[in-house]
Amino acid sequence: MIRILTSGERKMVDVAAGAATLPADAVWIDLLSPTRSEVQSVEKALGLELPTHEEMLEIEPSSRLYQDGGATFATASLLWHSDSETPEMSPVTFVLGERVLVTIRYGEPKSFSMFQVLAEKQGVVCQSSATVLLGLLDAVIDRLADILERCGIEVDRISKDVFGRATPNGRIHTPTHAYTDTLQRIGRQQDIVNKARESLVGLGRVVGFLTISRQPPLDKAGREHLKTLSRDARSLTDHAAFIVTNINFLLDATLGMINIEQNQIIKIFSVAAVAFLPPTLVASIYGMNFEFMPELKWSLGYPLALALMVLSAVVPFLYFRRRKWL
Incomplete structure (x- = not known):
């Protein structure tokens, strides 16, 4: 699927794979699970060679962060499906060009749909490819912050369940299925937080690479925005590490309660x-x-x-x- 955001209409529109030209005011091309023909049509219109899905899965920094053809290529693995029982990670590539931003993704992080709604309402984020990229990264980091906040609340609930099962006389009588449910909840939060932390580390590398990149150049406001995003990513990474520490403590405490029982x-x-x-x-x-x-x-x-x-x-x-x- 090819979707394009223009600075004039400020609305995401679908484009056929065979289109050889792009709107003159296009600032964002979003490729969602694209076919080979769709990728080739965008490559032909922009004169760039876009990475394949297999290349996006590579973990070497040189394969994820590089410059080519006057554009900056940056890939990060992002968390999605965090509200379901099976959270997943999916690589997303950001291609920042002088005129247009291209995103290639094979998952549907909620932050992308949230940013699309914001972009259609606020024209300030549609001024250029750089403003779209900064707004999109901001939305992704905000979404990860919400996920970590929700995980922190759930960890507190688990803590109350683990340490609040004692009867008034101090004895603990907990059925086996309750401990099984607690261990499953702990495991799920551990999985989500670890994936969110991995996403933040990848985003931190992307932001750091964009900060030192000169192709295409960013204005002063854009570089200040990148510094803010970098600080946010680092602080959220530290917060994720704190939550992981609490989860490990709860895991040990739950196993200790099982031993006591x-x-x-x-x-x-x-x-x-x-x-x-x-x-x-x-x-x-x-x-x-x-x-x-x-x-x-x-x-x-x-x-x-x-x-x-x-x-x-x-x-x-x-x-x-x-x-x-x-």
Whole structure:
């Protein structure tokens, strides 16, 4: 799909793949999952060689950040589908030319649709290819900030769930499925935050490369904007690292709670075994088949043995309760 934003109409319009010319006031060409014919039509119209999907997936800095044909090429992997159960990463290439900005993407980050709505409402971001790029990067970073904020709130909720399960007497009774759900929630937040952090690192490299780039040149306001974006990316990266630290702590705490729960179960079985050991001993003694046992002919021997077994079980139980082992 080829969509073009013009500075005159300020509206994204679809363009056929066979179009050989572009509108004179085009400032942004957005290629969403383009076919080979669509890429070739844009290359022919601009006189540039655009990277393929396989080239966009390469991780070498020289393959992601370079200049060619009077344009600056910068690729970053961006997070999308963050609201779903399966967040994904997708490479996005920004090609900044003197007159037009080209974006190549095979995913649909929400920040792009948000910026398209903003661009159609505010003409200031449609003045040139540079202003479109800066506005788009700003929208991407703002979206990542919202995602991290939402993750931070969810981590706080998980923390309250993990440490708020104790009953008034201090005991913890949590079903297995609750711990399973907690571990799944922790894993999902870890996945989202790590992907958001990876996106911010990539954006930081893109912004840094654009800052030192002289092809095409940016005005003073544009360079100041890039510095602001760089600071925002760094601060959000630090915030993501802080959230990851909290998530790791919650993971350790949850596993610790599971160990405590398991230890309590094992303790109950251990106490029960110790409590029933004396009655078993008494029953074993009077179950021996010796011929000469004085109590065998005693009329009170049987009830006394039963009473002795009950007493030997109750005394350890009361002792354990007094020591708060149960």
